[in-house]
Amino acid sequence: MTLLPPAEHRGRRKSIQIPHDQTPGRLEIEDGTALFPDWDGARDDSGVLRRCILCGEEQLFRRKLLPQVTGLVVVLAFTLALLSILGYFGGPVVLGIMVALLLIDLAILFFSPQSLECYRCHAEYRDLEMGSWHKPWSRSLARRLAQDEGPLESG
Numbered sequence: 597m598t599l600l601p602p603a604e605h606r607g608r609r610k611s612i613q614i615p616h617d618q619t620p621g622r623l624e625i626e627d628g629t630a631l632f633p634d635w636d637g638a639r640d641d642s643g644v645l646r647r648c649i650l651c652g653e654e655q656l657f658r659r660k661l662l663p664q665v666t667g668l669v670v671v672l673a674f675t676l677a678l679l680s681i682l683g684y685f686g687g688p689v690v691l692g693i694m695v696a697l698l699l700i701d702l703a704i705l706f707f708s709p710q711s712l713e714c715y716r717c718h719a720e721y722r723d724l725e726m727g728s729w730h731k732p733w734s735r736s737l738a739r740r741l742a743q744d745e746g747p748l749e750s751g
Contacts, residue, residue: 600720648714657733
């Protein structure tokens with residue numbers, strides 16, 4: 597499993613490799629920061645992650661990891677379509693290129709790996725088995741969990 601802990605600021609997040617059969621009590625990020633995961637009840641009997649090991653949140657959601665080339669393929673397809681509609685060029689060659697781009701885009705969509713992300717702390721888990729109960733991101737669930745946390749009380 598690969599863990600990407602929540603980022604302090606925008607930018608590239610540091611990743612931590614955790615062997616599937618181990619539950620280390622201390623994880624160290626590349627910059628020297630130590631994390632102390634809570635593995636108690638985090639996995640079920642088959643080893644599937646049930647809750648976040650960093651904050652304990654039980655709600656995790658699936659997310660597709662689309663490569664950066666996906667945007668390039670989409671922009672190229674729209675550019676070809678626009679140029680064809682405007683009449684700059686067309687014909688069977690452009691149609692063939694458009695079909696090839698469509699097939700590439702579908703292959704990227706279907707074969708891209710998925711990750712799990714925590715609603716509360718936004719820790720991301722990659723390269724692990726996912727349960728059927730892990731659903732895609734839900735706006736209503738995210739809003740409900742944010743309201744349940746409420747404002748931090750001082751004092």
